[in-house]
Amino acid sequence: MIETHSLTKRFGQVTALDGVDIRIGPGEIVGLLGRNGAGKTTLIDLILGLTTPSSGTVTVGGGTPKQAVRNARIGAVMQTGGLLPDVSVRDTLAMINATHSDSIGVEAALDAARLTDIKNRKVGKCSGGEQQRLRFAIALLGRPDILILDEPTTGMDAATRHEFWDSLRTQTQQGRTIVFSTHYLEEAEQFAQRIIVLDRGEVIADAPMDKLQANEKRVQAASSKGPIDVTTADADGVARELLTETDAHDLTITPTSLEDVFVRLTEETDRDHA
């Protein structure tokens, strides 16, 4: 579906993306993570054909990104822009719908993005979260195989974010490929099947969510010397030692959070670059 080979993008002296090789297959749900400036938006822009590589290649559905966009194989929810404040939600969708030869229709898009109740509201009067849902509805109109979302929930409150992911979950059940970037690691943890972490324009991790987290566990216990809290790849060994060699009790072993893994990965690359 999406394939990049040695994909590199430079802006003057800055290498925003540096030799990225990724392959995303049909139906995958991929979370794209990385600190500010890691290269996430640059990668998304290249996949959407909004910018061209300095070197390397990117193909979408076997063709160029521009062809994929033209054939409505790919739909995008970007962070900003593209909406007219004086037009209603429904009319915005109707205008864009007119440009599609094969469309799910305005009503279905309103329903999928949970906008039916506010369809007559002017875009300028919609909250940031509602405008993002409208961008999502626009992306769905052309029945795309691939949905790309660049930090789709930025600026939404917790309840609205929850609602947004709920509506997106319905799309995953229809077998769409979804690639999204986010700074909310718990969203990625709940929603993505696979995580790609970018740092300084390079892929520093690319693994199924469960594998990424399964390697390490957190062992916590109480003891006469105070609380014990260890993150380790050998949780069973550590637990055995604590229970047989020390007076530790009330022992728990829990999976590490994606945040723990993310922090460790980025700290490691900081050390490598120090």
Ligand SMILES: Nc1ncnc2c1ncn2[C@@H]1O[C@H](COP(=O)(O)OP(=O)(O)OP(=O)(O)O)[C@@H](O)[C@H]1O
């Ligand atoms: N048009 C541009 N001109 C110059 N430098 C750019 C341009 N676009 C991006 N960059 C630089 O490329 C690097 C990667 O930026 P990018 O926006 O892809 O990161 P990001 O991971 O999306 O960050 P954020 O999480 O802050 O959105 C940064 O150093 C950024 O300053």
